[in-house]
Amino acid sequence: MVSLTGSMLFPAAVQHGSTGSARFSIWGTDTTSSFCYNQRKVLCACMAPPRNIGSDEYGATKFNQLGTVLEPEDDSDVLIECKNVYKSFGDKDILRGVSFKIRHGEAVGIIGPSGTGKSTILKIIAGLLAPDKGEVYIRGRKRDGLISDQDISGVRIGLVFQSAALFDSLTVRENVGFLLYENSTMGEHQISELVKETLAAVGLKGVEDRLPSELSGGMKKRVALARSIIFDITKESIEPEVLLYDEPTAGLDPIASTVVEDLIRSVHMVGDDAIRKPGKIASYVVVTHQHSTIRRAVDRLLFLYKGKVVWQGMTHEFTTSSNPIVQQFASGSLDGPIKY
């Protein structure tokens, strides 16, 4: 299932399981419009166990002398792969050969200067934008076109956009349970209880009947998060999910940022423990400019610059990297290869 909410939040999700299939839907809204598509039958695939992505074992993600990223040879745990992805808007070449893999169990951050295409690559992964060139593989299967054009197997992809973009005229309960009201066979009471549970999981209680206008910015983000992790508990198999967060802490005060960062961590559950619990998130990707979010919410970083991944490494390597681009970015210096 993929759900979208434009300037906004896009929870996108493709349900999968070990034996069944699931609906795939997209929904989104801004203050003037809304849309909803439901249709995907999605195959299931067994998930490989999470890898140890500690820096030593993950040394293969470093660059060799030619600047080429070396990856582990075993790709059985790769959920999403972008291979040489290009994207232009008019005469602006934004992505110029972006390649990376997201493995099961990973918490990955995408960082880089403004306008380098971080949100664009998230939209491409989610299937909202098609690359001009290059491929996106979902559990090894090449995706052609956009999400609405075909089945996606083996993974549920959720995209949570910068601002919550909740439906203004719907209550919190209706916003969070939207896809279940629309798509599931669950009864109203059951959905209502699940919404309550899911809201509690993101630290919100007693706000079900409020309208979005009655919430603070941080609360709206948490409601959006709840909407992205809720799922149909009546299904026999519930699929792990990859969540894509676009600047989830932008505009939040430091404490509210910490709350959201910890929530992102807390819904990252892998393995059997997560079955039937809200937030069965196998892996997630966070686009962020916030140092606190980099430190607190992700383990591995991809640095996007001039349309390419120019560096990747573990989070703790970010501040000690000798790469001049990374050094300048980490220090916020005006001197260096990045020119504004």
Ligand SMILES: Nc1ncnc2c1ncn2[C@@H]1O[C@H](COP(=O)(O)OP(=O)(O)OP(=O)(O)O)[C@@H](O)[C@H]1O
């Ligand atoms: N649909 C679109 N049509 C035209 N130009 C676009 C579109 N989407 C993005 N762009 C342009 O592509 C560039 C990259 O945008 P994107 O939002 O992906 O950057 P970003 O790295 O996420 O930036 P920021 O860090 O400032 O959020 C920008 O110059 C933006 O104006």
